[in-house]
Amino acid sequence: MTESSTPRRPVVFVHGLWLHADSWTPWVDRYAEAGYAPTNPGWPGDSPTVEETREHPDRVGGHGIDDVVAHHVEIIAGLAAPPVVVGHSFGGLIAQRLLAEGHAAAAVAIDPAPMRGNILLPPSSLKVASVALRNPAHFSGAVALTPDEFRYGFANELADDEAAALYDQWTIPSPGRPLFEDAAANLLPGSPARVDTHADRGPLLLVAGGMDHTVPPSLTRTAAKLYRKHSPAVTDLIELPDRGHSLTIDHGWAEVADATLAWLKEKGL
DSSP states (O other): OOGGGSOOOEEEEEOOTTBOGGGGHHHHHHHHHTTOEEEOOOOTTOOSSHHHHHHOGGGTTTOOHHHHHHHHHHHHHTSSSOOEEEEETHHHHHHHHHHHTTSOSEEEEESOOOOTTOOOOOHHHHHHHHHHHTOGGGGTSEEOOOHHHHHHHTOTTSOHHHHHHHHHHHBOOEESHHHHHHHTGGGOTTOTTOOOTTOOOOOEEEEEETTOSSSOHHHHHHHHHHHHHHOOSOEEEEEETTOOTTTTTSTTHHHHHHHHHHHHHHTTO
């Protein structure tokens, strides 16, 4: 079989709150060079560009976790083969649901938002979530970060000029509803933040940034423990001790991308 006739495995990148899908572009290029067929489709209501999404925050408002999962299930249904799903933050939670529900061959969840069962939320996580939770109107609307909020939640490990540049380049308004749903996850058995940790599934890689204010590494370690307690399926964990929540978009993104590519190759994917 020639190289040109060998199907490339699809990869679907899923962004989290407040970053546009185009922030995955360097990853898309890296994965394409490594032999995959990547795509970065965005969430329901996202506009094609950062600027247009900022101009129309009403389009993204009101969408919850189930909406985002269903949106990506529809995209995956059009692919030639089950993909690897790579998600960051709330995208990491979406990636875990897609894997557990049989829509993906494998998943990489980077600084993933906590799933139901992950009970002890650190104060820094609650501070970031309060951006949406302090106003009930955000449940059905959109919320944007200020530069200071982005600095605390995403860019606490970066120099001021890099933090400002990333804010200007990639941030968008996002629905507040996923944060309400995640905050209530442990009160509701049918929460959309639930993930079936008993599921028969493909390999899962969890990546934790050691200095992350939004998803501190304790949350990702707890997620790994929940999976390993309930399933013999592969659940691996990589910790990057000096990285914050911006690890997929800042100056060190390539180190993270290459670590995920090495893991995929190790798993034969």
